[in-house]
Amino acid sequence: MKKIFLIAMTMMLAFPSLPLAASSGEAGDYSAKDEVVYAKLSPEGKQHELYIVNSFEIKKAGSITDYGNYSNLKNLTDTSEIKKNGDKISFDAPDGRFYYQGNLDNQPLPWNFQFSYSLDGKKMNVKEMLGKDGKLTIRIKTSPNEEADVVFFENYLLQISFTLDSDIYKHIKADDGIIANAGKNKQVNFTVLPGKEGDFTLEAEVADFEFAGIEISAVPSTMAIDFPETEEMTKDMESLADAIESVNEGVSQFQDGVSQLNSGVSELKNGSSQYKDGISQLGQSSAGLVKASESIQHSLKTMEKSMQDSNSPALDEIDALFDGLYKLADGLYETKDQIAALREGYVSAYETMNDVMETLPSAPISEESVQSLLNSNADKEVIQQLLDAYKNAVTAKAVYHQLQEGFLTVDGALKALSESVNAMGDQVKEMAQEVSASLNNTEIEESLSKLQDGIGAIASHYAAFHDGLVSYTDGVKQLSRAYDDVHSGISGLSEGTNNLETGASELHQGTNELHKSTMHLPEEMQEEIDRMMEEYDSSDFEPVSFVSKKNNEKINSVQFVIKTESVTKEEAETEIAEKKEEKGFWERLLDLFR
Incomplete structure (x- = not known):
């Protein structure tokens, strides 16, 4: 995003006659709004950075009002100004799609994430394990964040993904996860159902350890679940109940016979x-x-x-x-x-x-x-x-x-x-x-x-x-x-x-x-199936804004894209180089065109 912004600034300086978005002063309108929440975590799960990309489907060009306690705003569509007055955000938007980004400094995610790492049974910091060999164990735990709106925890599906280099990671084991091939890499996915806490373990043999980080996506579980055909199943349960009743009657007769025998x-x-x-x-x-x-x-x-x-x-x-x-x-x-x-x-x-x-x-x-x-x-x-x-x-x-x-x-x-x-x-x-x-x-x-x-x-x-x-x-x-x-x-x-x-x-x-x-087993089984299906059927969920309740009227969707920091040799070398040489603004600007 920084590169896009700098390019835009450079083009404005180089071409002063470039037209900006028209500001008619008239009130505009939009049909729907989408929010994509981007969050960056530490390798251990601590929240570091959070920003929102807001997307509007403009049906009438003009002045649009939105709400959010943003610390920083950025227009991602054109060069027009975005104004902020308290939690009120206003901007002029043309027809079509309009995007802007807002940073939130004190907004907690709906989930707490806790990631712990150990090598050969010894708990370690991820950076300490860089370049080492041994048996890696990663423990992943998720739980609701009581400081956030519970509606996301109760209705959103979490997908936790690891991309593991096959040259580094061998003998991967994830009992509650799905392991798939992704080119030369292995993809490991864990799923946390709405309203549930997660507790997973990933194990692997590593050589010259590097870590690409953990990617987490959260989307509403709004798909409607079709109720399965249970007639045959309930008939089988009914047959089982009848058989048990026959066994009970036979044992009763057997008991009477044994009593007479005795x-x-x-x-x-x-x-x-x-x-x-x-x-x-x-x-x-x-x-x-x-x-x-x-x-x-x-x-x-x-x-x-x-x-x-x-x-x-x-x-x-x-x-x-x-x-x-x-x-x-x-x-x-x-x-x-x-x-x-x-x-x-x-x-x-x-x-x-x-x-x-x-x-x-x-x-x-x-x-x-x-x-x-x-x-x-x-x-x-x-x-x-x-x-x-x-x-x-x-x-x-x-x-x-x-x-x-x-x-x-x-x-x-x-x-x-x-x-x-x-x-x-x-x-x-x-x-x-x-x-x-x-x-x-x-x-x-x-x-x-x-x-x-x-x-x-x-x-x-x-x-x-x-x-x-x-x-x-x-x-x-x-x-x-x-x-x-x-x-x-x-x-x-x-x-x-x-x-x-x-x-x-x-x-x-x-x-x-x-x-x-077991005499009422068929009815009880059907009731339990109905209850479970209703529990996971969120087709009637109405999305709400993550940023402000004032935006709820036209919210179409809210999604979360979360990623932890990676730990690689290249990043470590870059970090060292950046510390040695810090360039000025104009030099960094020119680097974009070199």
């Missing part, structure tokens, strides 16, 4: 506990039963031997014999009743256990179902507990079916034993009655002979019965010991299904919450 297994455990106690009592009573049978067998043998040794027993011995036979019969009947009661308890416990066992699942879960569960959002630990408990239930049912024949055998054995003992009691009682009756009707010796033969037959049969009883009781003891393991497994199964029910309940709570949070 209830059945709990009953199974109680029935198994009763069966275990019954078989244990049966095993414990077997020893007494065997001992009582041994006593009966011994009594029969003693009785048989006594009758063989005594040819003619005394009457009191015969009475004692009959009394012993009747007591023996009563003892056998009592044993039969105990066995019958034991069998009844065993059958009841077995039926309870069998009913519960049949409710347990028998087929393993498919790999597809397992994978589907694992891919859901449910707790993986809870799912594993559910799978383990289900596996234990299937295993328990399979083991039960393998042992079921043995359980049925116990019932048959108890029934046969009860019938045998009852028959034995009937025989003893019948024999006693027959012998007693024969004693009354026949001779004693013949009756005693028959009694002796009968007792011998009973003793012989009872010996076989006793051997069978011993075998039976041994089997009951083995079954009792084996069932301890079965009951232990059932107890473990009960604990597992209890955990399974707890886990299924937690799983259902989770899917229920997920269902509640």
Whole structure:
């Protein structure tokens, strides 16, 4: 601009007859005004210089009035004078475009800029890094300037650009920026949306460091944003919500099934506990039963031997014999009743256990179902507990079916034993009655002979019965010991299904919450899209003047062009040369034509 001004002055001196803009004294008018704000910052972001280039679209030539607290004014269109009275600016403008520049000394930019630099991790001044090598890091931060009009910060888009010489900058990294080729250089751009603060980092390996500076442009984000077609997206979200609802309903049914399973297994455990106690009592009573049978067998043998040794027993011995036979019969009947009661308890416990066992699942879960569960959002630990408990239930049912024949055998054995003992009691009682009756009707010796033969037959049969009883009781003891393991497994199964029910309940709570949070997802998503689009749609923004509110009526656009100082070897050498030799005005003027 200085060169243009000097050239204009020189031409005025050299050609005094050059016509100036006409001043009719009449009021002019313009249709629109544009402002371009130029600012120069230090490499660290401190504001140094600020001036405005004002552009008018003149629709009627004449005197134009503008406003601004400028410290210096410059006509960029012709040589006519621009007058200033306070903040009132006036000038004569011809038809067409008219430009003038005004400098602002105390006008802050709408943004605060902070740039920091480090080389190999050490924070340094940019000029200190000139000509050095290492890993460069530049931190860029932007924030609103509370001393300026907030309308620019809220509605303007910032574009922050770096032009990096590829011979100096290698391995450029900008995570939040865009890196593009610009001839032999690299262009790095960062964007800050309206109303947002910026925080970016640029990294590169540098050799013989020079810095061309940072260029920043700010323009209003006035483009209208077309709302995207969201129908397909919302349909997908609706399908997702429906699928989650189906999953929740399935998990609810699964929870109900697990609850029923756990209830059945709990009953199974109680029935198994009763069966275990019954078989244990049966095993414990077997020893007494065997001992009582041994006593009966011994009594029969003693009785048989006594009758063989005594040819003619005394009457009191015969009475004692009959009394012993009747007591023996009563003892056998009592044993039969105990066995019958034991069998009844065993059958009841077995039926309870069998009913519960049949409710347990028998087929393993498919790999597809397992994978589907694992891919859901449910707790993986809870799912594993559910799978383990289900596996234990299937295993328990399979083991039960393998042992079921043995359980049925116990019932048959108890029934046969009860019938045998009852028959034995009937025989003893019948024999006693027959012998007693024969004693009354026949001779004693013949009756005693028959009694002796009968007792011998009973003793012989009872010996076989006793051997069978011993075998039976041994089997009951083995079954009792084996069932301890079965009951232990059932107890473990009960604990597992209890955990399974707890886990299924937690799983259902989770899917229920997920269902509640997603049931309105399509509507919520559409509302969020609408809100975001409205937030960034600034198509209704009305531009305002950066210089003065008095200019707002016809403001067409306001743009910002901001640049930081560069640091290069050439500039450093020029700065040194200028310090050595300062030329006068006329010599500098003549340099323009050399």
